[in-house]
Amino acid sequence: MPPVLEISNYTLDYASPRGDARALDAIDLAIGRGEALGLVGESGSGKTSLAWAIMRYLPGNAREPGGSIKLSGEELTTKTPAEIAALRGRRIGMVFQDPGTSLNPTLPLGEQLAEVLVRHRALTRRQAWAEGEAMFARVGLKQPAQMMRRYPHEASGGEKQRVVIATAFACNPECILFDEPTTALDVITARQILDLFAELQAETSVASLYISHDLALVAQVAHRVAVIHRGRIVEQRTAAGIFTNPRNDYTKRLIAAVPDPGRRLSGAAPIPSGVPLVEARAVSVHYGRTSRLATFFGRARERVVGNRAVSLSVDPGEILGIVGESGSGKSTLAKALTGLNPFTGEIRFDGRRIGGIADMDKAYRRNVQIVFQHPDASLNPRQRIAEILSRPLALYGGQDGPRDMAVARLLEQVHLPADYARRYPHELSGGEKQRVAIARAFASKPRLVICDEITSALDVSVQASVVELLLDLQRRHGTAYLFITHDINLVRQIAHRIAVMYRGDLVELLDIEQLEAGPRHRYTRALIEAVPRPVGGTTNITIGRHSPGPIPGGFDK
């Protein structure tokens, strides 16, 4: 029996004024019935291009020099648009990265599922609606009837992704492509979606292509893993094998880059000097002001809470990791500490009391620097790197020799060529930009650098090198970090202590050892369990086995 999806020697080019650019090069892939193939690659590796090619959804400038894509033996590349349209959603479905954007905001969720059934299974709308409810129930949506009538903005990310999955499975297709289906979701939700995937995968025995940048994750949800690099499949083997004995160099580098909590990167925690470098005492942040009208109508709602009485401290040279889902108040705390958000409570720096933004004098600013998540946003697009870097120098002095020398030194420090000084940010890659941002932060020789999700926008290997850089700088300058991230594995590699935040509260603050020993707080535990560990074989998601089911949303504190 032929594989459900068979790609042989498939090549794809994108025509551009500067000649054709090769996106995919002689791809060979086959997925059998009930099999899950993981496709791992970094951005630009061509994994998404492959998905589009399979879905026959290619831009106008796409060229296909050769190769074939077969669905159960049927050649797709030669089909007419009409035929393809008839086949999409019915025989081959797709699940997208961000459920928030892949659902039409102006249509009810149910409608967006029902329309597929109407189109492909020729059901009446009433039948489709009934069927839809069933599907919703099947993907674990509570109160499917109501959910059918809701609009996307009325559902949570997880629920939305379930809807998308339900839609993909609606017509029991032979093959489904999953394009980073959990990347946009919070750790725990992601985990629930993975369980659902495994479950459905097992019972429908659909052939699925699971695309992701996360090797660890893929290794656990897929039977086999294919690593794609620069449009080529560089290695293909069993999920177990890929970690245990990778052949390809790139694969090896990739694996090396994957954060492995088992492998500590930072040195031992500094001996507590008694006097913490920075100490937050019951720092709370509230957003928004209640409109007078609202007050007038007697519903001055409680203002949005960013942080509720968070207290923690960072010792000199210490790396304090802060983890939590989006909206847990991690960044809010960072902003408070850098005087970007007004806060109540107090901060102590070197024992000096700082009651508000007003108290943050030059010395404090100089010693507490922040690096933001998105380098595109944090570097002024209209300033050359030189100006960006010379600014803190001008502000805090501390430079010896001429300005451009200092700039060059800063660049060198973050392993960037000196001539980048003349460039504009948009002429740099994401990783390079982040390095510039880091260089800017270190220009003032700070004692604490707050890293706000600085790696989450980067590729695994880039992320690894940036982390490497950070640790290197930390070793050299003894800088303390407040390392904010949602990547548990990463934080377990580098942090000395970890603060877990949940909905504005600091739920647990514990040493790395304690964490490894097994955290006390239920939420922390859920968090840790939710994350797949990058070790071949010992997977904690077993395909086909029913997972314990979704974890309840609230946690006792």
Added chain:
Amino acid sequence: MFKLAAIDRRRFIAGTAALGALTLPLRRGFAAAPKRGGTLRVSVDQAVTKLNPLQTRVNCEYLVAELLYSGLTRLGINMMPEPDLAHSWSYSADLTEWTFKLREGLVFHDGTPCTAADVVASFEAILDPKTASPALQNVGPIAQVTATDKTSVVFKLSAPFADLPVTLAYTNAKIVPAAIAKSGLARLDQQAIGTGPFKLVSFEPERLVSVVRNEAYYDKDRPYLDRIDVLVYPDTTAEGSALISGDTDMMVSVQPTEYARLKNSAGVRTLKVPSGQFCNIILGCDQKPFDDVRVRRALALTIDRPTLVDFVVEGYGTPGNDAPLSSAYRFYADQPIAKPDIAQAKKLLAEAGYPGGLTATLIASDKPSVRTQLAVAVREMAKPAGFTIDVQTMPHSTYLDQVWKKGPFYVGFYNMQATADAIFSLLYTSNAAWNETHWNNAAFDKLVGEARTTVDEARRRALYADAQKLMHDEVPSIIPVFFDLLGAQRDYVQRYQLHPRGAVFRLDFVSLGEGAPKRG
């Protein structure tokens, strides 16, 4: 009362109903009786904002007032007075007391009778400065008006005056009910209660005024039309197009730029009559630089009048020689048109102390557009002689408020008046109502004043000729061109004649012939 006045003399100045009735058909030269009925759609180029006949100011308002109201006399096409509400009149030998006899059984539109009392009340209102009626300056030197019985009105004059029957035909000298004249004329802003040939149906200032035949009109045959719609077309090209397309039947005035197009359109007949209507350039004779006659004459000498007739009115007009009388006036004195003479102009300027020429701002109101056209043309013509003229246009209202009768150098625009005396004593005598030039020339005043009280035709003509000559030499204002009045009508419109006066229309004589469209 001097009863045995010589008949010929009386016949000359005074009119009688018999005479009026007799002369009418002869003059029109129509044997067949006019056909009754039908609706006439007349287009005008300005909004009809004032309904009150004592306060109307522009031609389209005069037109409406004339339909709704009557005066004691009305102005014939030959500028002679015709009987209206008064069927006859007589005067004392010294021309200081005039008696007018009203027709019997006159009624207002509201059914109330119109008697001598109403006439008296109306004239008292007109003569009251508060009313601000243009007639105040134009009806003649009336000292007192009294009613001797229900149908006789006696006018006592402050000075001998030969033209009273004509001046009483002035556009604003209409008769309104005594009650309203006393209680407050404001009522007449909204409704029309007159004795005119038509009654008001609807009044939309910006768009349409509709009137229907007044069955109670004193003349049993007139008016011939059942209804007249007066339509407002602010855009003259549009107005022309409307006539061409048959939306309207008649344009009481046509812009020179439109005339050719209308002439060449099928079914349209264009009308043209020489008139005393003119644009003049007021030169303030009481302030520099125009207090010096040489400067005034110099400017006059720069102007190529025939060309100006082309520039300003596409040739539909006649050159003027700085006196306000055109060939259309009875006492017009023909004089050679001054030829432009730049050299002479320069010379005069130099003598006047402006060897390097002089700069002045010539103000022109934006309505009517000929004012600006004239100003711009004059600006160019005067350049070579050393006049640097900066033309400044402004909205008419601002012009009236800030420039008119005040400014030293601006463009005026005036309709033809019924008599030579009217135009002279309206604009140029020292005691003129609108003495804009402040020329204040005693000799001139004397000539005009004497002519006013002179009955003898030849003598009068001589006096007025001297007056015109004087103006030609002294140039209180430059009157470079008289405009022909232009009109147009569908060819089925009968018995309509353009009136040189410009402010008189006599639509009650108009009728519709074959081919007229049937309208509601």
Added chain:
Amino acid sequence: MIELIRRLLRTPQGALGLSIVALVLVLILVGPLAAPHDPDTMAPLVRYKGPSPAYWLGTDQYGRDILSRLLYGARATVVMAFLATALGSIVGAVVGTLSAFLGGRADEAIMRTVDAVMSIPSLLFALLIANLLGKSSVDAVMAIGIAFAPGMARITRSVALTVRKQDYVHAAIARGEGGAYIVLREMLPNVVAPIIVEATLRIAFAVMLFATLSFLGLGAQPPASEWGLMVAEARRFMHLSPWMILWPSLAIALVAIGFNLLGDGLRDALNPRT
């Protein structure tokens, strides 16, 4: 600058718009020199002529050369429109930035008022002001400038606010930069670009508005050769010579198109990320 032009020429709108506007600028500069006749000299014998070798675009009611009048009028029309826009943009930018800077209730109040003013159609507003100030080109410029200010204010503010939220501004604040530096060096360069684009588009609008005012008799006055005024005057002679009305109309349209295209071109060209 060169870079910008290169970027402009990349897009069709940019290229076309740039060339049209460049042409107009040339006309403004050398127009009077290039004019074959004096724009005011009258010629009784050649009135209402169509295009001919002697008078390329024909003559008007005084026999004046239309081409020459157009060439001279370019200044009266385009320069005025530019000034008006500049005025409006500056006033607007100041108000907008101020509002964005003050924030809170002050911002609220300012913006509500701006909205209120904007609910008066700009032509009506310009009419009222022009009427209030008087009838001349300068007054018309003022009128249009004032009428434009609210719109510019609103745009400036919104742009300023978005920039204000950018991380590089946060970074500057966290770094302890002074307000002046943040506004001038960090924000302004990023705020200016959209405003330039908007202003360019508005010049096109201003050309039309200015012409419209003149057309309604509230802008330039005869014997000026402002294009809108030329159209207004030509209307009366439409049937004697359609050319008189055609040419200035085309001129206005061309300039407006030019600036519209240029504006859209600039929008792409000024985006640093493309």
Added chain:
Amino acid sequence: MSLSYLLKRCGLTAYTLIVVSLIVFAVTQVLPGDAATMLLGENATPAALAAVRDRLGLDAPIWVQYGHWLGGVLQGDFGTSLRTGQAVGPVMVEALGRSLLLAVLAIGFMLSLALPLGILAAVRRGRAADLLVGFVSYIGVSLPEFVTATLFGLLFADWLQWLPATGYVPMTENPASSLAHLVLPVLTVSVMLIAHVSRMVRSELVDVLHTDYIRAARLKGLSARAVLLKHGLRNALLPTITIVALDVGYLLGGVIVVEEIFALPGIGRQLIVAIEARDLPAIQAGALIMAATYSVVNFAADVAYAWLDKRIQYD
């Protein structure tokens, strides 16, 4: 969308009108030229002037006059015209009616053209149709009404003689000819609107067609039609509501010129006449009514938008 949003929005509209009334009153009060002189013109005698000034209360301090005026306005009394002596309010309202008729027809016509054009351009992005629409719309937005109006008049009324050049016939008088008279004005004001809105629709739709959910819809195998009509337009047209509402403001400005040229006795023409004659009460009433109309339309649009767009949550 909550009650308090509605109330807030109402409050804003009210505030707008107050500000507008202030501006309008201020602007008109400082107009040069004494109203009384305007009223009496050539024949003004001192006695008459005094009488009129007294009648119009022109000697009272400015703020008293404002209060008096506003008080009247709130009771629907806009004063009487200096030109015609008629009550201004009714005249203006009637005129507004005519303008609105024009506006509604124009918007209807505009939508019937702009939407298809915009959609066509967006769907055929970068192809001939798109470029053509783009080019035409550039010309459209670059032609002042008075030019378009004049050229249309020249073409359709004078040369081809298909349509009446200008003028206005009430619907009640003769519907056919009434419409015939409205064709050119509607065409004229529509030109720029069509150009503008079709560009907007295009860009909106282009954006929408690049969203993930459109891609998702395509990859669900929905027909191109379904994707465009059901998923694309629905989202692209929402913002168009606001744009159209904003264009009403432009429209009201546009009618001023168009009505002037086509002698359509709408509020725009009334205003021009009033402004030329310095008829203060008329100017004030006209300007205020116009602005009011505009803010009401925007109010309606915002509410409609808030109601239609499920995403936005208003406090």
